[in-house]
Amino acid sequence: MKNIIKLLSICLACSMYSCSDLTFGDNFLGSQPESSGAVLDSMFSSKVNADKVLTSAYTYLPYGLPTGAAPYNKLGVNVLEAISDLYQSCRDNANDGPKNLYYNGLLSANNSVANSEAYRYGSETQYNAIRYAWIYIENAGKVPDMTEAEKNERIAEAKMVIALSYAEMLRYVGGVPWIDHSIEPNETMEFPRITFAQTVENIVTLLDEAIPYLKWKQNDIDDGRMTKAGAMGLKLRVLLFAASPTFNSDTKWHSQADEYTCYGNYSAQRWEAAMKAGQAFFTELNKEGIYALIQPAEATAQARRLAYRTAYYDRGGTEVLISTRRGFNESTHSNLFDQRYYSGPTLNYVNMFPWANGDDFPANFDWENPSKQPFFENGEPTRDPRLYENVAVPGDNYFNDTPAPVYTNHQNYRVEGTGFLMMKFILQAASDRKDRPVQWPYLRLPEVMLSYAEAINETEGPKNAVTYVNQVRNRVGLTGLPATIGQKELREAILRERALEFGFEEVRWFDLVRWGRKEDFQKKLYGLYSTGNNVNKPTAFTFSTYELASRYWSNSWDSKWYLAPIPQTEINKGYGMTQNPGW
Incomplete structure (x- = not known):
């Protein structure tokens, strides 16, 4: 942290971004500080x-896809799902975090493989965003050509930037040192770590302060700025995380867990707080409107897939509540494109997706003698449309708009994979990406819907919760869950629905963590061999499954993995950060 404060001097040195890297709407607010x-x-x-100054704060917000230079290439230019059950990294790369730190259990507080962790406290960008935001808050009153209303709105944006930055730290490490002003370079560096409970409370307080002054939704010119809808949705995300069993339990999630990493007791009021946050969001939505799930143009599999694509990929629209940006052009994601051939989604993930009508895909499906085609029948997809947008499967095209190289007799097939490729954010053809500026959909409306359903289910039971889940399912043509579903069954259905809807949007990892899903960290992961009846454009395949390389967690699981280690070098600076349990 000392280094962060020194770098962010009162002179506001020029950031690393060019004028085209961050835009609100389609127009940048101006060049970065001189x-x-x-x-x-x-x-x-x-x-x-x-x-x-405020724009500079925005540039440091988290972005889930690798975009090149450190610190924006977490896990060695990989994706967070690679350390969940949804995806397996097969990259023979010295900096690949999943293989070199997680699958072999070698991650430690003394790790020296730079930028290969999922999160490295002290080397991330959150405190940069916080510092710029506080500078703005403390000095906005000086601006002569802004009305009080304009100042209040921009200050509210800055408070939300701070809240989001702390929310990101909370999810990865728990309670953290809290910075509540713009620190002078020569200020005494004493910032003790505050508790998990205090961190949650402080984040919620900032959001509550910001909400009254923010627009419900921004216009096209200011698209990308913080909104009331985003603040209310983020509040629900934070409260749901805090209310979940890992942190809200009479039984500590680790023998060394302390007040910095959990509450230390159970309270039903935490679930109720999350439910009330969701209720407040939908009360406001009913009043203000505008936001809604993007619906397909017609009742076809392709139209449903394209509606889902528009929902997560495109800026603006009626579904993205918080959008963060690292660039404008497709080239921003070039590091994502060229590294995906060496890894892939697991068969476990593919098997989560139901049939196109909503029926569960059989857990005992006989891949060698399939009773029904698992991906395409006479050229028509047979599964949930979201499968094809998240995963490149046999029989579909990949991002060069040619048959995906996932079957064994494809000339570009790579044996070091899973039999599938990541499709999310890549898109199939250059024409699909044309004139579509990139973004990271940090928070979308379906997450608020599913989070609210989860909070209702845990507080009151499934009766009033299932309708929100069914709206998400119905958008892609799936039948709804039955009204008679039980609480436990709905809990599992919601967690699965979140995995299907938010594949590669950094939701699954935190769901596994907050629910303490030891069994999902330990389970065997599988790939799929597919052989086409034609080398160039096969129309039918034979299949066989295989077990992927096992992870250290399979036999040596330790719940310490729920939170990231704090680098010992950061603790040694002596400003007040402490180590996380087990590290």
């Missing part, structure tokens, strides 16, 4: 200059 030593008075001498 590096010529501009002082605070000049930076807040006009609305235009002040906006550059």
Whole structure:
């Protein structure tokens, strides 16, 4: 943290981003702060200059896809799902985090493989965002050409940037040192770690302070700025995480778990708080409207897939509540494209997707003698449309719009894989990506719907919860869950629905963590061999399953993995951070 404070001097040195890297709507707010030593008075001498400071805070918000330079290439240019049950990394790469730190159990507080962890406290960008946001909050009053209403709205945006940054730290490490002002470079570096409970409370307080001053949804020009809908949705996400069994239990999740990493007791009121946050969101949605699930243009599998694609991929729209950005053009994701051939989704994940009508895919499906085609029948998809948008399967095209190289007799088939490829965020053809500026859908409406359903189910039972799950299912043509479903069954259905809807959107890992899903960390993972009846464009396949390389967790699971280790070098700085349980 000392290094962070020194780098973010009062002069507001120029950030690493160019003018085209972050846009609100389609127009950038201006160039980044000058590096010529501009002082605070000049930076807040006009609305235009002040906006550059707040824009700088936005540039440091989390982004889930690898975009090149550190620290934006977590897990060695991999995706967070690679350490969940949804995806397996098969990359022979010295910096690949999943293989070199997680699958072999070698992650430690003294890890020296730079940028290969899922999260490295002290080296991430959250405190940068927090610092810029506090500078803005403390100096916005000086801006002469802004109305009080404009100042209040921008300050609310800055508070939400801070809340989101702390929410990200909470999910990875628990309670953290809390910075509540813009730190002077020569200030005494004493920032003790606050408890898990205090961190949650402080985040919620910031969001509650911001909500009254934010627009429900931004217009096209300001798309990408924080909104009331985003703040209310983020509040639900934070409260749901805190209410979940790992952190909200009379039994500690690890023998060394302390007040910094859990509550230490169980309270039903935490579930109720999450439910009330969801209720407040939907009360506001019913009043304001605008946000809604994007519906297919017609009742076909392709139209449903495209509606789902629009929902997560496109800026603006009626579904993305919080959008973060690292760039504008497709090239921003180039590191994602060229590394996906060496890894892939697991068969376990593929098997989660139901048939196209909503019936569960059989757990005992006979792949060698299938009673029904598992992917396509006469050219028509037979499964949940979201499967094909998340996973490149045999018989479909990949991002170069040619048959996906996932069957063994394809000329570009790679044996070091899973038999599937990641499709999410990649899209099948160049024409699919044309004129579609990229983003990270940090929070979408379906997550709020499923989170609210979960909170209702845990507080009141399934009766009033199932309708929110069914809305998400119905959008892609699946039949609804029965009204008679039990609480335990609905709990499992919601967790599965979240995996299907938010594949590669960094939801699954945190779901496994907050529910303490030891069995999912330990289970065997599988791939699929597929052989086509034609080398160039097969229309039928034979299949056989195989077990993927096992992970250290299979036989040596330790719940310490729920939270990231704190680098010992960070603790040694002495400002107040402590180590997480088990590390």
